Structure formats: C-alpha cells, structure tokens
Amino acid sequence: MTFASAGRRASTCRAGWGTLPTVDFIYVKIPATDALANREHAIHEALETALAAEAAGALIGWGASLEGLPARRPARVAFHRIDVETGDAGHARTVLRRALSALTLPPGTELHYSEGGVPLQEVLGANGWSPPQALAR
Secondary structure (H helix, E strand, O other): OOOOOOOOEEEEEOOOOEEEEEOEEEEEEEEOOHHHHOOHHHHHHHHHHHHHHOOOOEEEEEEEEEOOOOOOOOOOEEEEEEEEEEOOHHHHHHHHHHHHHHOOOOOOOEEEEEEOOEEEEEEEEOOEEOOOEEOOO
C-alpha cells in the first residue's frame, strides 16, 4: 500500500523535505479468551482485508497486552492488541467498527484513538459500540 492509496493527508515539513504524509494511529484491544487464541490470525487477516479494500489504513503490529503488574502477583495477558496506521482516522474507525462487529468479538473489545490531542475510546457492548469516551491522561 502506498501513501496515496491509503488516503493519507499531506503536511509540509519545515526541514525543507517537501510534503510528508500525516499518519494517525489507532489500536484495538480485544479481551483475551481461550477462544480468541485460536482466531488471532483470522482476525488480523479480516481487519487487514477490510482496511485495504477501502484504502483506510493498514495493520502495523499486534500482540499481548498485560494486565497491570501489581507487586507479588504474576502478570497475565488481559487483551490482544492490534495497531493500525491510517491517513484518515474517521474513515478507518468506521471500517474497523464494521469489521470488528462482523467478527463477533467479545463485549469489552475497545477501539482507541485521539482527536485534537484528546485520547478517546469506544467499547463494544451487547448492543453495539458505545459513543466515544474521553480517557484520563
């Protein structure tokens, strides 16, 4: 995928390098379950396919997110995290919400992003996605 095909905005670089693409970052957190461990590859493939089909971005990484590390207690995997790069965060979120809903993921699946420097999240519940909620910094 090229910068142009991903629908990325352009910004001017002050260092004199010309115009560089502006890239936004989104990540998905899926609650870790035994069933999820067997579906991770299929989930990655479905999200990558959905994003590419609409030139909305690309997966750039994934892995385990650990639960907080309290003293004297071993850490456990709490979420499977998927990182997405996009040039149009609004469009990518629409594509991701639709694709994640179609995958019948567990309630508590989270979509994280920021707008105007404010970190936000949407959470998948039994009745669909919550409205954006600001996160404490």
